[in-house]
Amino acid sequence: MKYTIHFLIYTLITGILYSLASHHPIYEPFVINELNFDQYIPMIPQSVYIYLSYFFLLPVLILVARGKPGFSSVFYSAMACGVINVLIYTLVPTRLFERISAPEYSFLAYLQAKDTILCAFPSGHVALPLSIALGAFMIAGQKRPPEVTSFWRKISVFYFVWFCLLALSTLLTKQHFVLDVVSGILLAAIVVLTAMYYLYAKKQKKLLNVRTLGALVTEISLIALAMTLIIRYWHPAIFTLGIIFIASRQHALLALYHDGVHYLISSNKRLNDFIINCFAGVPFFMPVHGYRSLHFSHHQHLGTENDPEKRYLYRHQPWNYQALSTRLLLKQILGDLLLWNSLRMLWLFIKDRTSSNNDINLPVTQYYNDLYIQFMFLFAVIGFGYHYWPTAIMHVLFLWFLPYLTVTQLLQKIRSFAEHTQRTTDTDSGSCSWAPSWLGAFFIWPYNINYHQEHHRKSNISWDELPKRFANAEQRPGKTLIQHIWSVNK
Known part of the structure; x- marks a missing residue:
């Protein structure tokens, strides 16, 4: 129950910050331009359904792993990544240079009508699943009982595949450019490595002044x-x-x-x-x-x-x-x-x-x-x-x-x-x-x-x-x- 409540609080805070950043930026957003790679990526409107699976990332993690050793480390480091992501959107507003319009009456067109071209950099759809995959991978690498490391290894692979699908969907829906995807990968890596190092250092009784x-x-x-x-x-x-x-x-x-x-x-x-x-x-x-x-x-x-x-x-x-x-x-x-x-x-x-x-x-x-x-x-x-x-x-x-x-x-x-x-x-x-x-x-x-x-x-x-x-x-x-x-x- 505790993790569900924390997830709901996290959703409320990030939702409010995202809404403000995407509709009321504090100053003129920086423009994210296309790279050469983006020009060769087609729009596939049907990929929007994969794109929307983002909202199930943390609920699924809570459902399948909440009772396992190491869960809190993976869960809270992922939420920290999400909070930092929306803070970046708030303090450093960004927007896409332009976005290709989806076919009329498609679900992607509906999403584009509701979602602005702001909050582009870095991609949260990339950072959050990768942060879970990396966190699970690092827990699996620790000295724990074989059944625990085996479980987290499977979770790591599962979320890594999910991350790849979400990263691809952000490009195929034209919701993000390649640059946003790369920055999302960097954000996840920095946050999770920092969080896991702190937890490891604390366990080994090494001082890290938080x-x-x-x-x-x-x-x-x-x-x-x-x-x-x-x-x-x-x-x-x-x-x-x-x-x-x-x-x-x-x-x-x-x-x-x-x-x-x-x-x-x-x-x-x-x-x-x-x-x-x-x-x-x-x-x-x-x-x-x-x-x-x-x-x-x-x-x-x-x-x-x-x-x-x-x-x-x-x-x-x-x-x-x-x-x-x-x-x-x-x-x-x-x-x-x-x-x-x-x-x-x-x-x-x-x-x-x-x-x-x-x-x-x-x-x-x-x-x-x-x-x-x-x-x-x-x-x-x-x-x-x-x-x-x-x-x-x-x-x-x-x-x-x-x-x-x-x-x-x-x-x-x-x-x-x-x-x-x-x-x-x-x-x-x-x-x-x-x-x-x-x-x-x-x-x-x-x-x-x-x-x-x-x-x-x-x-x-x-x-x-x-x-x-x-x-x-x-x-x-x-x-x-x-x-x-x-x-x-x-």
Whole structure:
């Protein structure tokens, strides 16, 4: 009964979202064009009956497999795929370039009259059955009793055949193009592999911080939504507020990236780096292994002349671990906001790395070959998108890199100012923690990164555990940040 209720709730939610996305898109949909393959695929109206079998995918699974071990893993990963699918339809509206009309009075003609040409990419008729087939296949591959693995192997084959028929029907009814089918396959593979890896990791008692994973998805979704609204309602005020908002969420991503630097997303180091590079390292062109080298050295030499942060982040800049005069603070802020300080920092780092007199020894950190694939995938997506939607891709790149290179850098620098004071004789070398207001937590200290002094004492505690572990930590009031960095008397 539980699974039936969950299926009904899932159907209600996805049905509402699909209806809104297909009839009231939040902005002008992206157009999905035909590929050469599509021109050779005929319309067969009778295939609509196979197409409609989509609605029986989950009910049949519940009916035949609900009592079997591993059912919940297959069932919920498939539903997650369906929910993500309609969220894509909602946040990234798409439509077919054109659709061939079905013969008059055919059932396919009736379907075309009721269904719009929106919600095309990726194809849910492909993603959902394949997600079930893949989930069943992975359960069958686990160490389970022979009768269980045999059952799931049969289910996997059954749903794979169903997937092939549905994929073919989407093309033969001209409800989708080949591109939609391919994207549906990719969506199913990504969702199921992620879900099954998490379940496997949990069973083997390997840490995967699901809260961090959820936070990463949330921040990327918020950035995508902000970009959508800016592009849809282009106006100077919306653009300005949108850039500030995107920068704040990029800064939040970098706070989570910091957890990835310390292997706090997963105890499987390769998976840890893969996840954080997907969400931040690659999009920011800052692979996690490279920054890890600098950051570990920062922990080791905190506040000394061999501290990379002190050497590169503040060198030849006004900030010197104490409040600045109005003139110097403006100089510092403008230098960060206009990219000058970042370029100078990069030049100093390159100069030091190539100099034989460099006295900062950075630890060698490992990277995985997955990184090459991730960058290749990013460039392939950009290139493919630019080929079909050049204006949209240029808008997205502009709205990603403009805040990242300006406001995001400023927010990071202000947080860095807040985290460090003049070095004293204490063991924390001048690091300090803050108690921010909601506004401070949104812009300057997202995801408990305000527990800076505590982090330097114990760097193996993830962001979501810090408030519990250090409930009585001594923290400065967030409202004193201005006095910390600005001295009106100077």
